[in-house]
Amino acid sequence: MRSKEINYVFIISIVLTILVCIWGIVSPSSFTTAANGGLNFLTVNFAWLYCLAMTAFVFFCLWLGLFSKYKNMRLGPDDSKPEYSNLAWFSMLFSAGMGVGLVFWGTAEPLNYFVAPVGVEAGSKAAMEFAFRKSFLHWGIHPWANYAVLALGLAFMQFRKNKPALISSVFIPLIGDKGAKGWLGKIIDILALIATIGGIGTSLGLGVMQINSGLNQLFGVPETKTVQIALIVILAVIYTLTAVSGIDKGINFVSNLNVKIAVGLMALLVVIGPTVPILNNLFEGVGSYLNNILADTLAVGAFSDEAWYRSWTVFYWAWWIAWAPFTGSFIARISKGRTISEFIKGVILLPAGFSVIWFAIFGTLGIEQGLDLAKEAIASTSTALFVVLEQYPLGVFMSIVIFILICTFFITSANSATFVLGMYSEEGTLQPTKKSMFIWGVLMAVLAATMLLASDDGLTMMQTLSIVAAFPFTFIMLAAMPATMKALKEDYPVYLRNTGK
Numbered sequence: 418m419r420s421k422e423i424n425y426v427f428i429i430s431i432v433l434t435i436l437v438c439i440w441g442i443v444s445p446s447s448f449t450t451a452a453n454g455g456l457n458f459l460t461v462n463f464a465w466l467y468c469l470a471m472t473a474f475v476f477f478c479l480w481l482g483l484f485s486k487y488k489n490m491r492l493g494p495d496d497s498k499p500e501y502s503n504l505a506w507f508s509m510l511f512s513a514g515m516g517v518g519l520v521f522w523g524t525a526e527p528l529n530y531f532v533a534p535v536g537v538e539a540g541s542k543a544a545m546e547f548a549f550r551k552s553f554l555h556w557g558i559h560p561w562a563n564y565a566v567l568a569l570g571l572a573f574m575q576f577r578k579n580k581p582a583l584i585s586s587v588f589i590p591l592i593g594d595k596g597a598k599g600w601l602g603k604i605i606d607i608l609a610l611i612a613t614i615g616g617i618g619t620s621l622g623l624g625v626m627q628i629n630s631g632l633n634q635l636f637g638v639p640e641t642k643t644v645q646i647a648l649i650v651i652l653a654v655i656y657t658l659t660a661v662s663g664i665d666k667g668i669n670f671v672s673n674l675n676v677k678i679a680v681g682l683m684a685l686l687v688v689i690g691p692t693v694p695i696l697n698n699l700f701e702g703v704g705s706y707l708n709n710i711l712a713d714t715l716a717v718g719a720f721s722d723e724a725w726y727r728s729w730t731v732f733y734w735a736w737w738i739a740w741a742p743f744t745g746s747f748i749a750r751i752s753k754g755r756t757i758s759e760f761i762k763g764v765i766l767l768p769a770g771f772s773v774i775w776f777a778i779f780g781t782l783g784i785e786q787g788l789d790l791a792k793e794a795i796a797s798t799s800t801a802l803f804v805v806l807e808q809y810p811l812g813v814f815m816s817i818v819i820f821i822l823i824c825t826f827f828i829t830s831a832n833s834a835t836f837v838l839g840m841y842s843e844e845g846t847l848q849p850t851k852k853s854m855f856i857w858g859v860l861m862a863v864l865a866a867t868m869l870l871a872s873d874d875g876l877t878m879m880q881t882l883s884i885v886a887a888f889p890f891t892f893i894m895l896a897a898m899p900a901t902m903k904a905l906k907e908d909y910p911v912y913l914r915n916t917g918k
Contacts, residue, residue: 426603427842430610434860437615438867455885459735460727463888464717467734470891472714474562477898478569482761487905489756492569493576495915497754501669503763506751508672511768512829513747514564514740517624519556519775520823525801527552527780528791535722540788549702552780554713555730556772557706560737561765566894567745568752569760570901576753577908581845584609584742588896590903605893609742610841612887616740617834618864623799624827625649625865630799631820635813642869649866652824656831657858660839661851668832675825679775682818686778689810691785698784699777706773732884738894739887746837750847782809831861 441448460467482488491497499506530548537543570587580586585602592601625648632638659667687695706713718726752760783791783805790808794801802819806812838857839849912918 426606426610429607430614431860433607433611434614434864438864441867442870452881452885456732456881457727459885459888460731463891464727464731466891467731467738468715468717470738470895471559471563471734472711473895473898474566475558475714478562478565478761478765481569482758482765485757487909488758488761490905490909490912491577492572492749492755492757492760493753495912497576499752499754499759501751504676505669505673506755507763507767508676509669509751509829509833510748510764511771512672512675512826513833514561514744514768515556515772515826517620517627517823517826517830519772520802520819520826521623521627521798522556523775523779523802524783524805525795525798526555527776528783528795528801528805531784532788532791532795533725535725540791545698545784546702546705548784549698549777549780550705550709550713551729552776553702553706553773554710555733556776557769558710558765559714559734560740561768563737563741563894564744564748565761565764566897566901567741568748568764569757570897570904571745572749572752572755572760573901573904575749575845575847578904582746582750582840582847583845584746584893586845588900590907591896591900606841608887608890608893609746610838612739612741612890613743613746613834613838613841614861614864615886616736617743617830618861618868620830621649621652621827621861621865622868624823624830625652625869627799628652628820628823628827630797631803631816631823634800634803634807635816635820645869646866649862649869652827652831653858653862656828657835657855659828660832660835660854660858668829668836671825671829671832675822675829678818678822678825682815682822683775683778685811686782686809686815690778690782694785695778695781698781699774702777703773735884735887735891738891739884741894742890743834743837746840747833750837750840779805782806831858834861 501509527548530551531544532539534544534547537547567584567587571582571584574580574586574589575582578589580589580597583597583602583606585597585605588602588605589597596602625645626640628648629638629640629645632644633640638644659671661667713730716726716730717723748764752764755763779802783794783801786794786805786808790805794804803816806815806819809815835854835858836849838861839854840846842853842857843849
């Protein structure tokens with residue numbers, strides 16, 4: 418019976434995806450109008466909800482993992498051990514959680530804030546502080562707490578309670594097995610699939626655009642739709658093969674490669690770049706970020722530039738929620754045997770720290786070149802980083818390394834998503850078949866290609882539409898917290914008895 422229900426969810430998700438693709442190709446103008454209208458409605462009327470949700474996620478996760486009596490419980494049997502080393506685990510969760518977005522925005526985002534800050538003069542010291550504070554906010558603790566809320570509940574249910582690796586399983590403590598298998602569980606799983614498909618399809622398209630820009634900067638390859646479609650085909654073959662080869666081989670290998678390249682590049686840039694400004698901006702930026710974190714998290718522009726906050730902070734909160742089903746599911750899949758305390762530190766604090774250091778380095782590289790160069794760089798987000806690197810020694814070499822990193826981040830985001838979609842499609846199995854992963858790998862490539870061909874703004878509209886479609890998932894995320902708490906409370910006596918505490 419369960420198999421038929423899951424197939425039903427799978428079919429609905431596929432049909433909806435195909436209809437969106439057809440809509441984008443047949444009537445790109447109405448597609449654009451609908452997507453923009455939906456996003457504008459949500460960010461104007463529900464900005465407060467997104468801010469409230471993200472704040473709740475941070476407080477819930479940090480309390481649960483650092484201070485609660487549940488922090489030493491394991492995501493699995495009490496005698497279980499982690500399946501992956503700390504390095505492998507961190508590499509995979511970080512690569513899946515940020516992916517190509519970190520490279521895409523690492524320089525471009527701080528420069529956007531430096532050029533057009535809120536309430537201070539562009540290009541000033543105050544604009545620098547604003548740039549780093551907001552970049553750290555958007556890519557620091559909050560997105561990872563957002564992932565952890567879902568991942569923690571899912572890992573607990575699938576490894577300690579032996580439930581299917583489906584988002585609906587998180588809510589069994591609240592609605593029971595019957596409810597999770599019924600219409601409510603179906604809706605939850607459909608929303609998870611739609612959010613995953615939209616988020617990943619958009620990210621793949623953005624990644625391909627930046628890869629094409631890198632090829633153009635380095636080798637003069639033209640930036641055309643034909644080249645981008647060819648890149649999608651080539652990369653789809655690679656990410657599908659690495660997904661089909663499994664977590665232990667393909668995904669783990671590429672993720673480890675990602676982190677090693679990223680760390681090596683960061684170290685090199687600190688040495689040959691503006692070392693002292695990078696360190697100064699990092700430390701003072703972190704201080705400003707932490708000092709203002711609560712006010713900035715809840716800011717919707719009521720007392721300043723409302724349009725700016727809708728376009729950046731509120732947009733990011735909505736975007737991270739749209740990514741939560743996929744990333745949370747993948748993080749849960751690789752976290753068996755971790756204690757809740759280990760999990761929270763590894764999923765929130767370490768990746769947030771890595772991201773903050775990344776933005777301090779790449780943001781400083783651009784800002785140190787001055788306001789005029791900053792304006793030139795952000796004229797095209799996909800080429801901003803390459804424009805900045807040209808100003809430094811070994812610029813061509815570093816651009817090549819960045820190009821490689823974009824490709825490997827692209828692959829890890831895509832193969833992780835392929836694996837998760839395979840799990841969703843097969844009753845929440847932890848080892849999906851090669852056939853289902855192959856199907857999803859192809860479909861994601863087709864979706865990215867469709868959006869590229871739909872119109873010049875096709876990918877932006879897909880990103881917008883995915884956020885609109887994922888709006889109901891905000892309530893699912895909020896409900897995941899009491900569901901997880903109920904599961905922990907019910908199982909705590911068993912933990913005490915098994916561990917003799």
